[in-house]
Amino acid sequence: MQLTCLDFPLEKAIYLFTYAAEPGRGGDKQRFWREVMGFESPAAIRGAILAELTVDALSLQGQNEYGYRFQAVVSITGPSGLSWRVRTGWLVRHGETIARFITAIPERLGRQA
Numbered sequence: 001m002q003l004t005c006l007d008f009p010l011e012k013a014i015y016l017f018t019y020a021a022e023p024g025r026g027g028d029k030q031r032f033w034r035e036v037m038g039f040e041s042p043a044a045i046r047g048a049i050l051a052e053l054t055v056d057a058l059s060l061q062g063q064n065e066y067g068y069r070f071q072a073v074v075s076i077t078g079p080s081g082l083s084w085r086v087r088t089g090w091l092v093r094h095g096e097t098i099a100r101f102i103t104a105i106p107e108r109l110g111r112q113a
Contacts, residue, residue, distance in 0.1 A: 001068065003055040003092065008101040013042035016104060032106050037078030048076050049088060049104060058090055058099055067093040073107065084111055 017039065019029040033039045039048070052074035061069045070090040077083040089102040 001060075001092065002097060003058065003099050004097040005099070006050065006053060006055060006090070006101070007098050008046055008050055010042060010046060012101050012103075013046035016045055017042040033078075036080065037076065037082060037084065038080030039078055044079070045104075048078070049074065049086070049101075052076060053088070055099060067091050067096070070099055082111065 016029050016033050020031065033045055039045050053072055057072040057074070058070040059072060061071050063069065068091070070092065071087055072090070073085055073087050075083055076086050085107040086104050087107055088104045090099040091102050092099050
């Protein structure tokens with residue numbers, strides 16, 4: 001499959017910037033991106049992720065009823081100066097060549113010196 005481009009809508013970055021999980025319900029995305037990494041806007045998060053990725057970096061993980069699932073692990077350095085490995089998830093719908101952003105999850109032991 002020849003992928004042609006990445007699609008990362010600003011709405012997805014807004015979710016990363018604003019979603020605060022309830023205790024025991026996964027990671028608190030808002031806290032990670034704002035407090036730990038120091039990002040001040042969804043556009044800055046989106047830009048930082050896209051700056052580290054090309055379609056060639058995506059690794060096929062499998063297929064489901066929606067299409068082909070891909071992921072890529074990138075190192076993101078935030079305005080706080082901290083660098084962290086972040087796993088990004090992407091979906092290519094059946095019959096398409098555009099990788100659409102799904103989510104970004106900080107690696108559990110992803111902090112880098």
